[in-house]
Amino acid sequence: xxxxxxTLPETMADASxxxxxxxxxPAGVWCAAPIGLLLLAGFLAPLIMVVLFSFMPRGTFSPFxxxxxxxxxxxxxxxxxxxxxxxxxxxLISTAILxxxxxxxxxxxxxxxxxxxxxxxxxxxxPLFVAENIRLQGWVLFLDKAGVLDGSVKALTxxxxxxxxxxxxxxxxxxxYVYLPFMLFPMIMGLANVPPDVKEAxxxxxxxxxxxxxxxxxxxxxxxxxxxGLLCFVISLGAFxxxxxxxxxxxxxxAQDIESAFTFGQNWPRGSALSALVIILAGxxxxxxxxxxxxxxxxxxxx
Amino acid sequence: xxxxxxxxxxxxxxxxxxxxxxxxxxxxxxxxLASISRxxxxxxxxxxxxxxWYNDTFASLQIKEAALTSITIAFFVAILSVxxxxxxxxxxxxxxxxxxxxxxxxxLVPIFFPQSVLxxxxxxxxxxxxxxxxxTATVFAHLVWIAPIVTLIIAIQAFGYDASIEEAxxxxxxxxxxxxxxxxxPLLGPGIFSxxxxxxxxxxxxFPLSYFTSGASVTIPEWLYGKMIGGYTPMVPAVxxxxxxxxxxxxxxxxxxxxxxxxx
Numbered sequence: 001x002x003x004x005x006x007t008l009p010e011t012m013a014d015a016s017x018x019x020x021x022x023x024x025x026p027a028g029v030w031c032a033a034p035i036g037l038l039l040l041a042g043f044l045a046p047l048i049m050v051v052l053f054s055f056m057p058r059g060t061f062s063p064f065x066x067x068x069x070x071x072x073x074x075x076x077x078x079x080x081x082x083x084x085x086x087x088x089x090x091x092l093i094s095t096a097i098l099x100x101x102x103x104x105x106x107x108x109x110x111x112x113x114x115x116x117x118x119x120x121x122x123x124x125x126x127p128l129f130v131a132e133n134i135r136l137q138g139w140v141l142f143l144d145k146a147g148v149l150d151g152s153v154k155a156l157t158x159x160x161x162x163x164x165x166x167x168x169x170x171x172x173x174x175x176x177y178v179y180l181p182f183m184l185f186p187m188i189m190g191l192a193n194v195p196p197d198v199k200e201a202x203x204x205x206x207x208x209x210x211x212x213x214x215x216x217x218x219x220x221x222x223x224x225x226x227x228x229g230l231l232c233f234v235i236s237l238g239a240f241x242x243x244x245x246x247x248x249x250x251x252x253x254x255a256q257d258i259e260s261a262f263t264f265g266q267n268w269p270r271g272s273a274l275s276a277l278v279i280i281l282a283g284x285x286x287x288x289x290x291x292x293x294x295x296x297x298x299x300x301x302x303x
Numbered sequence: 304x305x306x307x308x309x310x311x312x313x314x315x316x317x318x319x320x321x322x323x324x325x326x327x328x329x330x331x332x333x334x335x336l337a338s339i340s341r342x343x344x345x346x347x348x349x350x351x352x353x354x355x356w357y358n359d360t361f362a363s364l365q366i367k368e369a370a371l372t373s374i375t376i377a378f379f380v381a382i383l384s385v386x387x388x389x390x391x392x393x394x395x396x397x398x399x400x401x402x403x404x405x406x407x408x409x410x411l412v413p414i415f416f417p418q419s420v421l422x423x424x425x426x427x428x429x430x431x432x433x434x435x436x437x438x439t440a441t442v443f444a445h446l447v448w449i450a451p452i453v454t455l456i457i458a459i460q461a462f463g464y465d466a467s468i469e470e471a472x473x474x475x476x477x478x479x480x481x482x483x484x485x486x487x488x489p490l491l492g493p494g495i496f497s498x499x500x501x502x503x504x505x506x507x508x509x510f511p512l513s514y515f516t517s518g519a520s521v522t523i524p525e526w527l528y529g530k531m532i533g534g535y536t537p538m539v540p541a542v543x544x545x546x547x548x549x550x551x552x553x554x555x556x557x558x559x560x561x562x563x564x565x566x567x
Contacts, residue, residue: 028397038450124324133524146345
């Protein structure tokens with residue numbers, strides 16, 4: 001966003017200097033401008049508005065009152081930090097599991113012949129196009145008491161599993177299921193940075209599989225792992241439907257608290273203060289990711 | 304011995320991939336099963352099957368309207384995001400300019416953001432500046448998330464092509480517009496098409512952004528959410544499965560066309 005802020009005044013200044021100067025604006029700036037404006041009006045401005053609201057007195061609907069810190073104090077005195085803690089915990093544990101679950105998949109897709117890799121990729125991407133709540137409802141129908149799993153086991157063995165939902169592991173499972181592609185694809189891009197001949201050389205020199213993994217594959221693939229991990233961490237901080245459907249209310253996540261503050265509570269400043277916490281955390285994670293990343297190299301290689 | 308171990312490793316890896324893919328489609332199967340069960344509450348094994356819930360679905364005006372809203376939103380999101388992303392991708396991959404690196408990174412930020420929180424922020428923003436929240440607000444909300452994704456998809460294609468062809472055409476006296484129409488556009492064609500396909504499907508399946516910004520308009524995922532919260536009816540899996548089928552058809556037709564484009 002700072003970028004558009006940087007280039008926009010330039011654009012305006014140039015425009016006032018006449019058409020001749022206009023032509024000197026690099027084509028890249030012209031091309032970046034429309035989407036830059038969209039993100040300015042649809043991403044930066046709303047987030048600034050939320051931060052402004054978070055400093056307003058309780059229950060007000062205007063962002064231009066006398067600033068106060070009471071909403072942030074409320075987060076701690078009224079135990080909203082519990083839902084924040086749950087979201088943090090769910091996001092961290094899901095991200096850790098996602099890394100372990102996705103790694104072998106990424107290796108397999110990387111090794112597969114191009115045609116097969118494409119088929120696998122499509123099979124994994126396709127569920128993303130089905131609304132999250134349909135897929136989660138599907139899991140409830142599968143895992144709940146008298147659902148597909150319980151019903152089949154009972155019909156076959158007479159043994160009852162009962163309900164496997166309404167608990168924290170079910171929520172973690174839901175998050176891992178929904179966000180797997182977001183971990184997988186950065187990982188595949190990361191693995192693209194591991195040249196096969198380096199591994200071959202190491203193998204010829206007598207490195208074990210584990211040594212090759214630890215000393216060669218992992219460090220070279222690290223940027224991809226990092227970006228996938230941070231991406232999953234950040235988006236699963238907003239987990240909402242997973243807790244609602246698979247958890248059926250055993251835990252309340254921060255996104256649910258934010259929603260109820262804005263809707264039932266009609267307390268925009270409180271919802272905004274809670275959102276601001278998420279924004280800060282997401283911002284920190286993204287900053288970390290961006291510092292370590294050469295996008296040009298990653299995307300250029302993926303093509 | 305090493306080759307034996309490698310073989311075993313490969314087999315394990317292959318079984319693991321197959322297992323994950325199957326798990327990926329389990330919920331769709333469960334939804335399909337629940338949609339043809341006659342009883343009001345889903346019990347497996349199914350005692351009596353029936354098409355009743357599908358008949359109810361097709362008879363429902365509410366669902367018809369929700370489907371129309373979803374399709375309209377997806378259409379506009381796809382057109383607009385491709386237009387924005389085409390320019391955005393050229394700035395991303397094709398041209399060199401000051402601030403490009405920062406632009407490349409900032410474009411990722413909306414993708415790297417919890418959608419539920421973005422949806423709520425947009426809701427507050429729209430109400431504060433007095434924008435009426437209907438499906439047009441949802442188109443805007445979807446664009447904030449989808450246009451950057453489409454930009455990346457087209458940018459990957461743009462990284463892959465040889466810019467010297469454009470320069471050669473310029474040297475031979477082609478105008479900027481001619482170069483764009485006759486060289487850039489056809490070369491980026493497959494990327495543009497994939498981007499369009501992604502945009503349609505991501506918009507069709509989106510829930511959090513629609514939920515917070517659509518006001519009185521209801522999309523299919525929102526309709527489903529309302530029913531899931533308000534009390535289960537077997538129309539939920541019926542509508543859910545139809546939505547899956549619709550997405551699958553678009554994807555398959557799209558991939559077939561894409562395949563032809565790539566081959567050309």
